[in-house]
Amino acid sequence: MGGKTWRIGVLTAALSVGGCAGIGEAGGAAGTFAPVTTETLSVATVRVPEPGFWHGTPERPTGGFEYGIAAALAERFGLGDLEVIEVPFDRIVTGDFGGADLALADITVTPERAERISFSTPYLAAPPAILVRAGAEVADVATAKDLKWAVERGTTLEAALRDLVDPGEPPLVAATETEVVERVDDGHVDAALIDLPVALGYARQSDGRLAVTAQLPSDAVLAIAMPRGSANVEPVDSALRALSSQGEIAALARRWLDSDLEGGRVQQVRVLRTGS
Amino acid sequence: MTLKAPEGAPWEFLVVFAILLLGPAVMQRARIPGIIGLLIGGFAIGPHGLGWIAPGNTTVPELGQLGLLYLMFVAGVELDLRLLRLHRRSAATFGVLTFALPMAAGTGVGLALGWTGPAAILLGSLLASHTLIAYPAIRNAGLAGDPSVATAVGATVLTDTLALVVLAGVAGSVQGGGSPAEIALQIALGFAALLAWCLVVLPRVASFAFRSLGSERHVRYVVALTAFLTAATVAEVFGIEGIVGAFFAGLALNRLVPNEGALMDRIDFFGGAIFIPVFLVSVGLILDPSVMVQGDTLALAGLFILACLGGKALAAGLAGRLLGFRRPQVGLIFALTTPQAAATLAATVVGFQIGLFSSSVVNAVLVLILASVLASGLAASWASSRVSPPEHSGRPLGARVVVATARPDGVGPTIELALAVARPDGGIVQLVLVGSETDPPPGRALRQRLEQATHSAGVDGEPSVVVDRSLIHGAVHAGAASDATLVIIHGGGQSAEAIEMADGSITRGAAPVALVSESLPALRSSRARLDTGPAASALVAELARRAISREDRGSRPGGPSTDDEIVFASARSWSDAGMATRQANGAVVLIEA
The missing domain is CATH 3.40.190.10 (Periplasmic binding protein-like II)
Incomplete structure (x- = not known):
């Protein structure tokens, strides 16, 4: 390898390190988080x-x-x-x-x-899940159609209930998720459609009164x-x-x-x- | 009538398979490698494109995960371990250089960018590996036997293994809980378990399965799939990435799955048609062209290219000096060891999955892959035209062994001999049933007996049937037609005599022919005696060496054999060979081409 080749090599390496410094400021290998408020x-x-x-x-x-x-x-x-x-x-x-x-x-x-x-x-x-009172079973979609349902207004769950279950009776559309859960708990409706992780949270804090009986197939x-x-x-x-x-x-x-x-x-x- | 938007598994599979079909085809029309079509196709249907495959979809990524394991299994099973053995010194020297220099350069770039230690080391290791994309073209140019090519191919075993060991260490240290010493101990234990599984258990279990279950083609294929999945599972149990296990499983089955065999053909077929393309489409799902064309991503890619190509070029140049290769040979080495594909992509995806790499790094690596493949193609084209193919093709004795017989009874030890010759070279054994043109063609019962003997010996593939003037004519012609490196004729002694007496002229093929007596005893219970008579050759000594273990070998000139002795002799004519085969109970007589 001649002297010229070495010089080009050293120059390239120097430029690389210099270039690295510039890119390094933009972020690490996994990206760098920039918060609104320091620390x-x-x-x-x-x-x-x-x-x-x-x-x-x-x-x-x-x-x-x-x-x-x-x-x-x-x-x-x-x-x-x-x-x-x-x-x-x-x-x-x-x-x-x-x-x-x-x-x-x-x-x-x-x-x-x-x-x-x-x-x-x-x-x-977070597929839609069926929250019911403990002991209630929803064996299949035919059974689900015959139930009285509650769902939160303005959520993706409204459309999911219509598309996946299509209840025979119009559902109770509540303003908040809490109200939906209360209507199941007090027996006004048979079942509610809620995101599965959330439904599990409500079932856990209900002291055994509520249960998640099934989830619906979904990529949500x-x-x-x-x-x-x-x-x-x-x-x-x-x-x-x-x-x-x-x-x-x-x-x-x-x-x-x-x-x-x-x-x-x-x-x-x-x-x-x-x-x- | 109620119509609804397509969704669910059939729709997802449809769009993925449409990409497999159209992606490479469209790109290849524009003279762009098909892999790019799969990646772009994956982007097009993914969350950053049309959104047909939703962010929460698990079907395609999980199928892609299987493809990733498959890819690494194929990388291990396709490697030519024979070349590593034959050129171990030069391969080891170059292997260390072509691993260490890009590794150092990549790690240096990562650290200079302010990356964490594990991310920088992983970057170094993925630049240090390579994929032998240029090898088929160089082999087709007749240069497979060139020492520089053999050195580069042999070194690949080392570089890819070392790169995956580094990956396992990095991933284990990032994911594992506990002190560094505990993590190191767990990884060491994991490798011990993985090596024991892959080098001791797996070849034996697979060999047994091939012998006992292997009469069905699909069973052999499923055995291979199961083998790499078990190795991947063993690896993951110990916190080592599954791709390391899959690669080691490939190395473990390397000899049992010859590159030119029927099973390898099936592995390549399904890998090339479905598993590996689906993996590439799943990589495309995380592609974001808007990220790829950002200045920072392109600058990253530029640095990766500089570190990778610079490191590989330096390694090739130094190897040229140390090992005495000429400049075009250095070019061949560079062309073979520069392409970044399988191992690089696999390690990058793992780095992405464990959160070490952002999508910018993945996109930059994809640019590197493209650049390295282009650079390799140019170097291969330049170097191939400047290196003369070696005069001797260099095909090893056991690369393709044809066993011909007219009567399958007692053919077992002869097949055993053929396998013993083929195994060290990772070669294949083909069985041929020869019928005489003056007799009725071989019946179904005869064919079934040979199929049974073939499968119980563990040979991969079905016997073929030929009809010719005699057993020897059929054997030599079948050997020539299939480009055999050795033809073994079971029970050839009597036929040789008969043909010589009949017309006085015997055909001669390009490959050496071994006549084996019909009553050849089993190899494992026999001793070998090398006839050191005037016609003795190095080739027959090699045949004896492969057939019988060292402690059971002896040599003396001529004489009949005992019951548990196999005589290995050479002959210059068919009549001498026929006579020698008939004189000894167990004889292997070689007529060289």
């Missing part, structure tokens, strides 16, 4: 407490599945503080996070919502929402994949939702085949 991960959610998902108060959250994810993200990004901001669901899905970095609020990914906000990689499958998933086009999507995605591969998300689901996950899906609730 703080701010998270928007609908309400605290939310059974199974957020426990405690907004000022002092103490546990829950989504709280656990938020805390793990903060730790992974090296952020010492976690701030929780309550924002109504209909504002979150239009991209208003109340100034928070991201929203962790049982948000199902839909193409319409994806036009206004950016979603992370999914962290939990929960994901973290961020402002449209946010550069934080990459680091959040990488962090969620790491938490998933390390079994941390499954451990949180076991602890707070009484659920065994496999591939992000709850395994212990049977699937009610609908033929679609």
Whole structure:
């Protein structure tokens, strides 16, 4: 190898190191998270407490599945503080996070919502599930059609109930999820359609009065929402994949939702085949 | 009438298979490698494209995961271990260089970018591996026997194994809980268990399964699938990535699945038609062209290309100096060891799945893959025209052994001999039943007896039937037609005599022919005696060496054999061979081409 070749080699190496420095500022191999407030991960959610998902108060959250994810993200990004901001669901899905970095609020990914906000990689499958009073059985779709149903207004569950079950009697459409659950609990309706992880949370806190009898086949998933086009999507995605591969998300689901996950899906609730 | 949008498993499979069909075809028309069509197709149907495969879909990613394991199994089973054995010194020297230099360059780039240690090391290891994409073209140019090519192919075993060991260590350290010492111990135990499973248990179980269950083609294929899935499971039990287990399973079955055999053909067929393309489509699902064309991603790709191609070129150049290769030979080495495909993509996907790499890194690696394949193609084209093919083709004795017989009774030991010759070269054995043109064609019962003997010996493939003037004519012609490296004729002594007496002229093929007596005893219970008479040759000594273990070999000139002795002799004419075969109870007489 001649002297000229060596000189070119040294020059190339020097340029490479210089180039590396410039790219390094843009982010690490897994991406670099840039918070709105220094040293703080701010998270928007609908309400605290939310059974199974957020426990405690907004000022002092103490546990829950989504709280656990938020805390793990903060730790992974090296952020010492976690701030929780309550924002109504209909504002979150239009991209208003109340100034928070991201929203962790049982948000199902839909193409319409994806036009206004950016979603992370999914962290939990959230198929529609049938919440009933303990002891009630929904053996098949024919049985389900004959039941009296409740569902929350303005959610993807309204369409799912119509498409997958098509009840014989018009469902009770309630303003809030809490009201839907109360109507099942007090016997006004036979069953409610609720996202599976949420339904498991309600069943867990009902002291055995409520149960999740089946889930419906669906690709619905929960994901973290961020402002449209946010550069934080990459680091959040990488962090969620790491938490998933390390079994941390499954451990949180076991602890707070009484659920065994496999591939992000709850395994212990049977699937009610609908033929679609 | 109520119509609804297509959804569910049939729709998902339909769009994936449409991509498998159309993606490569469209790209190849534009002279772009088909792999790009699969990746772009995956993007088109994925969450960043048309959204036909939703973000929460598990069907395609899980099928892609199976494809990833399949890809690494094929990478292991296709490697030519014979070349590593034959050229171990040069392969080891070059293997260390072509692993260490890109590894150091990649790790250096990662650290300079401010990445974490595990991410930087994983980047180094994925640049250090390579895939022998250029090998078929170089082999077709007649250069497979060139020492530089053999060195590069042999070194691939080392580089890919080392790269996967690094991957296992990095993934284990990132995912495992406990202290570094506990993690290191678990990975070490995992490798011990994996090696024991792959090198001790798996070949024996697979060999037994091939012998006892192997009469059905699909059973052999399922045995191979099960083998790599068990190895992947063993690896994952110990926290080692499943692709490491699948690759080791490929190495374990390497000799049992010859590259030119029927089973390898089926593995390649299903891999090429479904499993590996589905994996590539699943990679396409995470592709985001908007990320790929960003300045940072392209700058990353530029650095990866510089580190990879620079490291590989430096390794090839240094190997040329150390091992005495000429410049075009260095070009061949560079062409063979530069392409980044199977192992690189597999390690990148694992890095992505465990959260070490962002989608920007994955997109940059895809640009690197494209650039490395293009650079390799140019180098191969330049170097191939400047290196003369070796005069001797270099095909080993056991590459393709044809066993011909007219009477399958007692053919077992002869098949055993053929397998013993083929095994060290990773070669294949073909059985031919020869019928005489003056007699009725071989009946169904005769064919079934040979099929039974073939399968119980563990031979992969069905016997064929030919009709010719004599057993020897049929054997030599079948050998020539299938480009055999050795023809073994079971019970050939009497036919040789008969033909010589009949017309005085015997055909001669390009491959050496061994006449084996009909009463050949079983190899494992026999001793070998090498006839050191005037016609003795190195080739017959090699035949004896492969057939019988060292402690049971002896040599002396001429004389009859005892009951448990097999005489290995050479002959210059068919009549000498026929006579020698008839004189000894167990004789293998070689007539060289």
